[in-house]
Amino acid sequence: MRSILRWSLTAAILGTALPTAANPLRYAEDQAPGIINPLFTTTMVEARVNELLFDGLYTDNQDLATTPAVIENGQVDPDGMGMILTLRSDVFWHDGTPIQADDVVFSIESMQNDATLSTEAGRVEWISNAVALDERNVRLEFKSPTFHPQDKLFFKLIPKAQFSSTTVSRTHPFRTQPIGTGPYRLESYNDDNSVTFRANSDYRDGVGIGELVLREVADKSYQAKLIQYESLEALVRVMPQDLAELSKSRKIELYPYQTNSWWFMGFNQQKAPFDDPRVRQALSQMVDVENLLAPIGTGEILSGPYVKSSPFYNHDVAPWSNDGYAAATLLEEAGFLRGDDGMWAKDGEPLSFTLTFHQNLETSQKVVINLQSQLRREGVEVLTEALDEAEWKARIWRQRNFDTLLSQWSFDRNEDVYAQFHSRGERNFSGYSNPRVDELLDQARTASDPYDKKAALRQVHALVREDAPMIFLWTLDSYAALSTQIRNVLIHPFYFFTYVGEWQMQ
Amino acid sequence: MADAVAPKAQPSWKVALLLLQPLASFVATMAGALFFVSALLFFSPGNAADVVAQDEQLRQALVEEWGLDGSVFQQYGAYLTRALGGDFGVSLTYRPGTSVAELMAAKAPDTLFLVLTALFLSVTVGTLVAFWSAGRPNSLSRTAIQWLSVPPVFLVAYLGMVGLDAWAYGSTVEKGLTPPPWFPLLMETSPVKTALAVTVLAFASSALTEIHGTAEREIRRIRNSGYVDAARARGAPTWPHTLSNLLPALTTLVSNRAAFFLGGAIVVEKVFGIHGLGDVLWEACRKRDFPLVLGITLLSAGFVCGIRLLADWVRLALDPRQRGGT
Numbered sequence: 029m030r031s032i033l034r035w036s037l038t039a040a041i042l043g044t045a046l047p048t049a050a051n052p053l054r055y056a057e058d059q060a061p062g063i064i065n066p067l068f069t070t071t072m073v074e075a076r077v078n079e080l081l082f083d084g085l086y087t088d089n090q091d092l093a094t095t096p097a098v099i100e101n102g103q104v105d106p107d108g109m110g111m112i113l114t115l116r117s118d119v120f121w122h123d124g125t126p127i128q129a130d131d132v133v134f135s136i137e138s139m140q141n142d143a144t145l146s147t148e149a150g151r152v153e154w155i156s157n158a159v160a161l162d163e164r165n166v167r168l169e170f171k172s173p174t175f176h177p178q179d180k181l182f183f184k185l186i187p188k189a190q191f192s193s194t195t196v197s198r199t200h201p202f203r204t205q206p207i208g209t210g211p212y213r214l215e216s217y218n219d220d221n222s223v224t225f226r227a228n229s230d231y232r233d234g235v236g237i238g239e240l241v242l243r244e245v246a247d248k249s250y251q252a253k254l255i256q257y258e259s260l261e262a263l264v265r266v267m268p269q270d271l272a273e274l275s276k277s278r279k280i281e282l283y284p285y286q287t288n289s290w291w292f293m294g295f296n297q298q299k300a301p302f303d304d305p306r307v308r309q310a311l312s313q314m315v316d317v318e319n320l321l322a323p324i325g326t327g328e329i330l331s332g333p334y335v336k337s338s339p340f341y342n343h344d345v346a347p348w349s350n351d352g353y354a355a356a357t358l359l360e361e362a363g364f365l366r367g368d369d370g371m372w373a374k375d376g377e378p379l380s381f382t383l384t385f386h387q388n389l390e391t392s393q394k395v396v397i398n399l400q401s402q403l404r405r406e407g408v409e410v411l412t413e414a415l416d417e418a419e420w421k422a423r424i425w426r427q428r429n430f431d432t433l434l435s436q437w438s439f440d441r442n443e444d445v446y447a448q449f450h451s452r453g454e455r456n457f458s459g460y461s462n463p464r465v466d467e468l469l470d471q472a473r474t475a476s477d478p479y480d481k482k483a484a485l486r487q488v489h490a491l492v493r494e495d496a497p498m499i500f501l502w503t504l505d506s507y508a509a510l511s512t513q514i515r516n517v518l519i520h521p522f523y524f525f526t527y528v529g530e531w532q533m534q
Numbered sequence: 535m536a537d538a539v540a541p542k543a544q545p546s547w548k549v550a551l552l553l554l555q556p557l558a559s560f561v562a563t564m565a566g567a568l569f570f571v572s573a574l575l576f577f578s579p580g581n582a583a584d585v586v587a588q589d590e591q592l593r594q595a596l597v598e599e600w601g602l603d604g605s606v607f608q609q610y611g612a613y614l615t616r617a618l619g620g621d622f623g624v625s626l627t628y629r630p631g632t633s634v635a636e637l638m639a640a641k642a643p644d645t646l647f648l649v650l651t652a653l654f655l656s657v658t659v660g661t662l663v664a665f666w667s668a669g670r671p672n673s674l675s676r677t678a679i680q681w682l683s684v685p686p687v688f689l690v691a692y693l694g695m696v697g698l699d700a701w702a703y704g705s706t707v708e709k710g711l712t713p714p715p716w717f718p719l720l721m722e723t724s725p726v727k728t729a730l731a732v733t734v735l736a737f738a739s740s741a742l743t744e745i746h747g748t749a750e751r752e753i754r755r756i757r758n759s760g761y762v763d764a765a766r767a768r769g770a771p772t773w774p775h776t777l778s779n780l781l782p783a784l785t786t787l788v789s790n791r792a793a794f795f796l797g798g799a800i801v802v803e804k805v806f807g808i809h810g811l812g813d814v815l816w817e818a819c820r821k822r823d824f825p826l827v828l829g830i831t832l833l834s835a836g837f838v839c840g841i842r843l844l845a846d847w848v849r850l851a852l853d854p855r856q857r858g859g860t
Contacts, residue, residue: 250720
């Protein structure tokens with residue numbers, strides 16, 4: 029009976045099997061992009077799609093050094109107050125028209141226009157004026173002397189002809205019919221929330237793979253299953269628990285890549301007892317970071333706000349060691365006493381706090397549970413709460429209503445931590461303030477000599493480690509999984525698809 | 535014998551009033567549901583501007599542009615006024631700029647098909663089994679239906695699909711053959727996946743048990759009534775009497791379970807990766823896309839209330855007692 033069932037099922041499967049068309053490269057995202065317009069990017073899914081469809085003035089080469097994308101050359105004024113950019117003559121929009129200087133000016137002005145409400149306005153706020161000198165030459169003027177402005181000219185360009193004014197609405201039809209100069213153009217936005225991209229035949233350097241399909245697969249563990257089933261050709265990021273299984277497959281290749289992202293546990297210094305640096309330092313020494321990292325993957329433990337490969341990472345500064353005795357001494361100095369129940373308390377108030385984390389932060393639950401257990405053993409009670417995106421932004425970003433939080437910061441190549449650690453920084457949620465750090469961050473922003481910038485930021489690293497506004501945890505090793513059919517793969521650590529034009533499919 | 539007494543006719547204005555009462559209830563329920571969801575969204579932490587904005591200046595501007603700074607009554611009133619004019623607004627965060635009506639029109643057919651098919655299947659199977667099991671104290675079919683509601687069916691369905699995918703992979707791809715079009719189930723749109731989803735929604739949980747139980751009790755009551763005895767004494771078949779007297783109870787069941795099936799569709803669509811209204815509603819809530827959430831609320835409430843309204847009118851037509859007869 030069992031055998032009859034098995035053969036019937038097999039016959040049914042084979043009976044409905046159909047020949048397949050030429051293979052596209054199918055990659056998975058947790059969710060489909062909400063909007064395809066680089067003026068309104070809010071998620072990494074959208075940022076990766078932008079990388080397929082649009083170009084910036086500059087991009088990263090394979091060594092992650094700034095290199096021209098749609099321009100032939102850029103000449104910076106000797107005083108660093110402006111530059112002239114000359115566009116390439118072989119760059120065309122997806123509708124076949126050549127890119128012009130007006131398009132560059134329009135892209136900048138539309139981002140700067142307050143009425144546009146662009147989420148990318150910060151990328152061009154340092155530019156005071158943009159003027160088209162002729163069809164191929166643009167002059168940019170800066171608000172202050174800018175060292176190596178090319179590093180900031182990665183924002184994506186959009187065609188002026190598609191819009192009636194620099195006030196661009198989020199509802200503009202461009203969001204579903206985008207036109208860029210990138211290696212792919214949008215073919216269709218499908219009913220099953222997948223998005224199909226077709227190679228741009230006019231692309232200046234040629235494109236190796238004819239079709240890309242973004243598939244929405246919310247369940248991350250199912251994403252790994254799908255690539256094993258050969259129903260996907262690429263996963264942007266493999267979950268640590270799936271690495272072992274995928275590495276066994278002869279049809280899948282894992283590509284490690286380093287992201288400019290690091291995890292941390294932040295303290296709200298506007299609240300007692302975290303306004304006392306001794307308490308923060310004590311908690312830093314109660315946590316066994318290696319033990320926290322082990323269950324969720326591999327990575328590098330950090331002592332400050334940069335990844336170890338960063339030029340700004342201060343290798344002379346060690347992470348806080350896991351030292352219960354030193355932690356106890358610091359807590360006693362701060363007025364805490366350990367009770368008979370083993371819990372720390374001050375003036376009858378137990379040392380207890382809530383650890384808030386973002387529910388979308390992968391594997392964070394494991395870290396939270398482990399952290400809770402570690403600190404309980406040390407005599408500290410930790411409650412936990414998970415927030416969704418809207419609640420996170422409202423509670424943490426806006427109201428700054430939290431005790432401690434577990435989160436991750438991701439940076440582009442500029443690795444600018446001003447927003448996180450300057451007392452006026454917009455993302456300085458924990459209320460950290462150190463005048464010397466402010467001074468160094470200001471210096472780094474205006475430094476014309478890269479060595480001065482490096483020295484200033486390394487000092488910042490040392491200072492914030494000592495002040496312990498947060499426990500710096502780790503940068504995780506990231507792996508992409510691609511079918512072995514895909515060759516010549518090179519992955520950008522932040523935008524992923526920067527070099528996709530060179531990928532080939534066998 | 536009360537069954538044999540002809541119902542007393544009611545004046546036509548009273549019948550008209552009886553027909554209009556459900557309509558008034560329809561409007562009140564729609565307005566109430568919309569206000570309830572508006573209030574829930576209003577008091578939920580965070581809003582659509584929080585989801586989008588990376589800085590306070592942009593957040594403030596978006597709050598103003600999207601009218602999120604008004605009170606819950608102002609926001610509700612503004613939306614209701616627009617909706618009454620046929621304007622359901624545009625999505626703010628799920629598909630920014632796309633009209634809510636367009637999004638709902640694209641997704642509603644899949645969800646309605648799922649819900650209506652499952653509802654029909656559940657009521658038909660539950661009633662047929664009830665006809666069989668009524669009066670049979672140790673009926674196996676009754677036990678089977680009761681057992682069916684015990685296991686976590688959504689989980690079983692998910693695991694079943696993963697197993698089916700593994701089987702299909704081993705039978706085709708691994709052997710160098712082309713896989714069937716429904717492989718893998720969670721990703722591809724196919725009749726196989728839809729059929730599985732309908733089956734799970736129809737037979738999972740307590741819905742089938744409740745429909746079967748209610749129908750069985752009603753059938754027993756009808757079979758014990760005088761008019762069925764009379765038919766039996768005449769040697770006439772009893773099932774036409776049973777069925778016609780069962781219809782008002784079935785109508786009530788369908789109208790009561792419609793909301794349950796609509797709610798279940800959200801879970802089923804998530805489990806089976808079906809991109810219907812439930813899936814959109816889930817994402818819209820996460821992203822605080824209030825025009826989209828309210829639009830889907832109106833549509834869902836309209837669907838449920840519409841079915842109830844229809845059921846009320848059908849009952850009035852079928853059952854003279856409900857028209858005030860004695």
